[in-house]
Amino acid sequence: MNSELLIGIGIGLLLIGLLVLWLLKKPKTSLPVSKVERASEILPQSTPSLPSKAKWSKAFTSWLPLLSSASKDREQWEEALIRSDMGPKLADQLLGDLLKTDMEPKSFFVSRLKEILRPAQSQQLPWESNRPWVCFVVGVNGVGKTSTIVKLGAYFKQMGKKVGVVGADTFRKAAIEQIERGCQMAGIEFFSEKKSDEESEGVDPSSVIFDGLKHFAHCDMIFVDTSGRLHTKKNLMEELKKMKRVADKVQPGAPHDVWLVVDSTLGQNLVQQALVFNEAVQLSGLILTKMDGLSKGGVIFQLFQTLQKPIWFMAHGENVNDISPFESENFVEDLFDLRAS
Numbered sequence: 001m002n003s004e005l006l007i008g009i010g011i012g013l014l015l016i017g018l019l020v021l022w023l024l025k026k027p028k029t030s031l032p033v034s035k036v037e038r039a040s041e042i043l044p045q046s047t048p049s050l051p052s053k054a055k056w057s058k059a060f061t062s063w064l065p066l067l068s069s070a071s072k073d074r075e076q077w078e079e080a081l082i083r084s085d086m087g088p089k090l091a092d093q094l095l096g097d098l099l100k101t102d103m104e105p106k107s108f109f110v111s112r113l114k115e116i117l118r119p120a121q122s123q124q125l126p127w128e129s130n131r132p133w134v135c136f137v138v139g140v141n142g143v144g145k146t147s148t149i150v151k152l153g154a155y156f157k158q159m160g161k162k163v164g165v166v167g168a169d170t171f172r173k174a175a176i177e178q179i180e181r182g183c184q185m186a187g188i189e190f191f192s193e194k195k196s197d198e199e200s201e202g203v204d205p206s207s208v209i210f211d212g213l214k215h216f217a218h219c220d221m222i223f224v225d226t227s228g229r230l231h232t233k234k235n236l237m238e239e240l241k242k243m244k245r246v247a248d249k250v251q252p253g254a255p256h257d258v259w260l261v262v263d264s265t266l267g268q269n270l271v272q273q274a275l276v277f278n279e280a281v282q283l284s285g286l287i288l289t290k291m292d293g294l295s296k297g298g299v300i301f302q303l304f305q306t307l308q309k310p311i312w313f314m315a316h317g318e319n320v321n322d323i324s325p326f327e328s329e330n331f332v333e334d335l336f337d338l339r340a341s
């Protein structure tokens with residue numbers, strides 16, 4: 001082999017080497033991100049933000065000794081699960097799986113609980129499918145319906161939506177005043193029957209809905225505040241059914257959604273409440289309130305497992321911004337304090 005050929009081969013190898021080095025060092029262009037399907041990206045995000053340290057991270061503090069010792073003691077875990085209001089059925093399932101798996105308890109619970117709540121995070125945006133989109137907000141008294149509506153109104157207003165609120169809780173005059181004040185402060189349009197002091201209490205809520213929906217025909221979305229109680233002995237559920245029928249008369253198809261507000265501090269009772277409401281008015285979703293006071297986190301899992309309805313929002317305080325879209329994975333990670341604060 002003559003020397004010219006050898007030099008040629010040497011130069012060729014050198015060039016190939018340089019090319020390989022250049023390719024290795026070349027910054028990687030990011031791949032197109034496939035359609036991401038997280039509620040955080042489909043639900044409007046703006047002012048309302050999660051508290052820097054999730055206020056519900058206390059919910060499983062009673063589990064800490066067991067988690068840190070990585071104990072798999074059957075009796076201790078059985079008690080811990082029941083005490084956290086998981087309910088006997090779910091507690092049994094979780095305990096059985098925990099004892100079977102090789103995973104440490106913490107990783108096991110984080111992964112199983114995420115799995116249970118994953119379908120609770122809906123991928124739909126129901127308020128985009130109808131105009132005006134009408135949503136009834138229902139629940140027993142004191143759970144946080146009125147304050148949640150004001151928070152939601154402010155939330156969606158920030159997204160550029162035209163929001164109307166109908167005050168159909170005619171049980172107390174104070175209730176109408178409360179929501180009217182809240183709406184005024186948040187700059188949201190409000191409607192209720194304007195009657196004299198004595199008459200405004202006890203007005204037929206269905207007639208308020210009838211007029212309210214007409215009044216807000218120009219809006220993008222209408223939230224209807226309902227009562228948890230009635231003046232008459234009439235059954236609340238029958239009254240809610242009538243309210244639905246009346247809404248449908250004004251705008252066929254309305255209400256498009258019926259969201260149940262549940263006070264997350266109420267424990268097991270709220271599961272029963274949710275079943276009763278669902279039976280009567282076919283709920284299309286849940287809102288969890290008072291998450292800042294949640295001490296028995298298991299009830300959220302029990303509620304979702306029983307009802308299988310999307311959880312749309314969580315309210316976690318008394319300020320108008322204390323509301324966040326529900327994100328199942330983050331929620332579970334916060335329960336175990338896994339996310340950086």
Ligand SMILES: Nc1nc2c(ncn2[C@@H]2O[C@H](COP(=O)(O)OP(=O)(O)OP(=O)(O)O)[C@@H](O)[C@H]2O)c(=O)[nH]1
Binds near residue numbers: 227
């Ligand atoms: N800490 C905390 N308090 C809340 C939250 N949501 C509501 N509240 C409080 O709970 C109380 C009841 O709230 P309302 O909004 O009036 O409840 P409601 O369901 O409309 O009650 P009724 O109209 O009587 O049926 C009020 O003192 C609210 O400030 C929350 O997320 N966290």
Ligand SMILES: [Mg+2]
Binds near residue numbers: 145146147169175225
């Ligand atoms: Mg109210």
